[in-house]
Amino acid sequence: MFVNNFILKVFENRVKAIERLRKRPDEMQEAIFLSLIRSGEQTEYGKKYNFRKIRNIEDFRNNVPVSDYSVLQPYIYRMRSGENNVLWNTPVRWFAKSSGTTANKSKYIPISYECLRNCHFSGSKDVTLQYLINNPDSKLLLGKSLTLGGSRKIDELNSKVKTGDLSAILIHNSPWYAELARTPSKKISLIPDFDEKTNAIARNSSSQNVISFAGVPSWNLVLMNRILEYTGKKHLMELWPNLEVFFHGGVAFGPYIEQFKRIIPSEKMCYMETYNASEGFFAFQDSPTDDSMLLLADNSIFFEFMPVSEIGKPSPKTCSITEVKTGVNYAMIISTNAGLWRYLIGDTVKFTSLYPHKIKITGRTAHYINVFGEELIVGNAEEALRRTCSETGAIVSEYTVAPIFMNETSNGAHEWLIEFDTLPPNIDDFANILDQFLCEVNSDYEAKRFHNITLSRLKLTVLPADTFIKWMESKGKLGGQNKIPRLYNSREYADQLLRIINTREKM
Numbered sequence: 001m002f003v004n005n006f007i008l009k010v011f012e013n014r015v016k017a018i019e020r021l022r023k024r025p026d027e028m029q030e031a032i033f034l035s036l037i038r039s040g041e042q043t044e045y046g047k048k049y050n051f052r053k054i055r056n057i058e059d060f061r062n063n064v065p066v067s068d069y070s071v072l073q074p075y076i077y078r079m080r081s082g083e084n085n086v087l088w089n090t091p092v093r094w095f096a097k098s099s100g101t102t103a104n105k106s107k108y109i110p111i112s113y114e115c116l117r118n119c120h121f122s123g124s125k126d127v128t129l130q131y132l133i134n135n136p137d138s139k140l141l142l143g144k145s146l147t148l149g150g151s152r153k154i155d156e157l158n159s160k161v162k163t164g165d166l167s168a169i170l171i172h173n174s175p176w177y178a179e180l181a182r183t184p185s186k187k188i189s190l191i192p193d194f195d196e197k198t199n200a201i202a203r204n205s206s207s208q209n210v211i212s213f214a215g216v217p218s219w220n221l222v223l224m225n226r227i228l229e230y231t232g233k234k235h236l237m238e239l240w241p242n243l244e245v246f247f248h249g250g251v252a253f254g255p256y257i258e259q260f261k262r263i264i265p266s267e268k269m270c271y272m273e274t275y276n277a278s279e280g281f282f283a284f285q286d287s288p289t290d291d292s293m294l295l296l297a298d299n300s301i302f303f304e305f306m307p308v309s310e311i312g313k314p315s316p317k318t319c320s321i322t323e324v325k326t327g328v329n330y331a332m333i334i335s336t337n338a339g340l341w342r343y344l345i346g347d348t349v350k351f352t353s354l355y356p357h358k359i360k361i362t363g364r365t366a367h368y369i370n371v372f373g374e375e376l377i378v379g380n381a382e383e384a385l386r387r388t389c390s391e392t393g394a395i396v397s398e399y400t401v402a403p404i405f406m407n408e409t410s411n412g413a414h415e416w417l418i419e420f421d422t423l424p425p426n427i428d429d430f431a432n433i434l435d436q437f438l439c440e441v442n443s444d445y446e447a448k449r450f451h452n453i454t455l456s457r458l459k460l461t462v463l464p465a466d467t468f469i470k471w472m473e474s475k476g477k478l479g480g481q482n483k484i485p486r487l488y489n490s491r492e493y494a495d496q497l498l499r500i501i502n503t504r505e506k507m
Contacts, residue, residue: 001136001137001138001139003141003142004132004136004137004138004140004141005136007129007132007141008129008132008133011125011129014125014126014129015129015133017298018126018129018130018286021294021296021297021298021356022294022355022356023355023356025295025297025298025321025355025356025357026297026320026321026322028297028298029297029298029302029303029320029321030057031298032297032298032300032301032302033057033060033302033335036300036302036335036336036337037051037054037060038051039088039089039337040087040088040089040339040341041089042085042089043085043086043087043088043089043339044075044085044086044087045075045086045087045339045341049063049064049341050063051063057320060342061318064341064342065342066306066316066318066333066342066344067341067342067343067344068343068344068346069107069343072087072340072341072343075087075339076095076108076110079092079095079110079161079339080095080108080157080161080163081157081158081161082158082159082160082161086339087110087338087339087340087341088110088112088337088338088339090112090113090114091112091160092110092111092112092161092338092339093113093160093161093162094110094111094112094116094161094162094163094164094169094173095108095109095110095111095157095161095162095163096108096109096111096163096164096165096166096169096278097109097163097164097165098165098166098278107278108163109166109278109279109338109340110338110339110340111166111169111278111338112337112338112339114300114337114338115280115300115336115337115338116169116170116173118299118300118337119280119281119299119300119301119336119337120166120170120276120280120281121170121174122281122299122300123274123276123280123281123282123284123296123299124276124281126284126296126299127247127272127274127284128140130284130286131245131247131270131272134286134287134288135244135245135270138244138245139211139242139244140211140212140244140245141181142209142211142242143208143209143210143211143212143242144181144182144183144205144208144209144210144211145181145182145183145210145211145212145213145214146182146183146184146201146205146208146210146212146213146214147167147171147182147183147189147213147214147215148167148189148197148198148201148213148214148215148216148219148220148223149167149168149171149189149190149191149197154168154169154172154190165278166276166277166278167189167215168189168190171186171189171190172186172190174186183201183204183205183208183210184200184201184204184205185204188200188201188204194473194478195478198222198223198226199226199230201223201227202223202226202227202229202230202231203230205227206227206230206231206239208240209240209242210239210240210242210243211240211242211243211244211245212243212244212245212246212247213243213246213247214246214247214248215247215248215249215250216248216249216250216251216482216483217246217248217250217251217253217256217260218251218256218398218483218484219478219482220246220248221256221259221260221263222469224236224263225263227239228263235262235263235264235265236263236264237264237265237266243264243266243269244268244269244270245269245270245271245272246260246264246269246270246271246272247272247274248271248272248273248274249273249274249275249276250483251483251484252361252378252382252486253271253273254382254385254386255382255385255386255396255397255398255399257271258389258395258421258422259395259397259421262395262421270288272284272285272288273285273291273293274293275293275359275361277345277347279334279336279338279340279343279345280299280300280301280334280336281296281299282295282296282299282301282303282332282334283295283296283358283359284296286356286358290352290358291360292352292353292358292359292360293358293359293360294356294357294358295321295356295357295358295359297321297357300336300337301334301335301336301337302334302335302336303320303321303332303333303334304318304319304320304332304333304334304335304342305318305319305320305321305324305330305331305332305333305349306318306319306330306331306332306333306344307319307328307329307330307331308329308330308331308348308365310331311331311365318333321357324351324354324357325351325354326350326351326352326353326354327350327351328350328351329348329349329350329362329377330348330349330350330351331344331346331347331348331365332344332345332347332348332349333345344365346364346365346366347361347363347364347365348361348362348363348364348365348377349361349362350362350379360379362377362378362379363377363378363379363486363487364378364485367485367486367487367488368487368489369401369402369403369414369487369488369489370489371403371405371412371489372403372406372412372448372454372455373444373448373454374442374444374445374448374455375442375444375445376401376414376438376442376444376445376487377487378486378487380438380441380442380445381401381438381486381487382486383437383441384434384437384438384440384441384442385399385434385437387433387437388430388433388434388437391433392424392425392429392430392433393422393424393425394420394422394423394424394430395420395421395422396418396419396420396421397419397420397421397465397468398418398419398463398467398468398484399416399417399418399419399486400416400417400468400484400485400486400487400488400493400494400497401414401415401416401417401486401487401488402414402415402417402488402490402491402493402494402495403415403489403490403491404459404491405491410456411452411453411454411455411456412454412455412456413455413456413457413458413459414455414458414459415458415459415460415461415491415494416431416434416458416459416460416461417461417463417494417497417498418460418461418462418463419462419463419464419465419466419467419468420462423462427460427462428460430460431457431458431459431460432457434458434460435449435457435458438458461498463497463501464501467497467500467501468484468497470500471496471497471500472484474500
């Protein structure tokens, strides 16, 4: 198609750069590292850790500690007050408000002009270019892209600084020509109330020629079902016959794929995963036949990877991109052009290949269950659930897992709280099969389940429809990049969900 060829020709240099990225990510990472260090030399943080004398990655590791948000928070607080040269050498005027999960305390992630331009927006452009390369006959550029913005409005903290969730910030700062290709309008996208926003989108976007949509699968599924309800259509292809791709990210897509196939019954529909967090645009799926993602090693971020066994150690070992291995579970550490230095982002990943360096997100450093030594991570849970649904014909809408603690009369166990879109024929069989697959994908879980010595078979609790939505709504966490925690080492979230059920039953 002419328009696709024209765009690829215009951005020919970037297309070639993406190809070099696959072959020489180490060279690109070294150049980014040195550029970041030189930019940070005159900041308060750079002076404290003597950036001026850092010449290589080993110096960086020895001089600068790995930090989480609690460590950097005092510096970020001052930046939010309008101070300059604290963590970054140019004024930072935007902060993405993000909890990452359903935690009550919000994080404020600094987003500099450089971060917007050379990381977030450049990453989005790369995704578009790669999609056109993979689909030369695509009509992507001939219609509208539906974007579901976040649920938080833009707030002015003071005369210099504004905050909002990432999607709101990106929409607010997007170039004028992006408005021509997007639906709904910027005004509707930035409506803070989730219900009001989705209703407005249903009214205003259902008549548009929507070719693609983008965002978090869970919230987009809510939106699409509301659009179908509003229009009276059975599926989205009746409404948007040219619909061809969903650019998704934020949560694992596996639990939602069957629901999307039900409302988009088209074999030509494409699904392309992206890894775009408040802190930066990290990776994207570059092949329709490989669900791992190409790490953007030239997108202004310096990456380090910490084996999860090192988490919590006073001087944890980290690996650069030249030192990583496939199949190892790493916590990801980033240094960015907004002043996050050796920042433990909270995500865990595994490399599926090297040269090109491709990754899969395996979970969160805080979201796992290891109460009994079973070391269950999100990747295990997702795979076991996928296999179980495939065998039983069930479709899961949402789920979370919590421990059942040992007492004087019983062993421990895991409680799976699941909201089904399609129920399995037999709930007890579903639980047995899921427990069996968990043993297959996690040898530690299998060992603890052996003869019920430590763990009994999992408990399955079926939740009524919309329980998770009501739970998130009660926390003011509808929409945006808010995520439902899949695994947690305490019963905090599980007990909150059960209270919602009990309250509804008593009404």
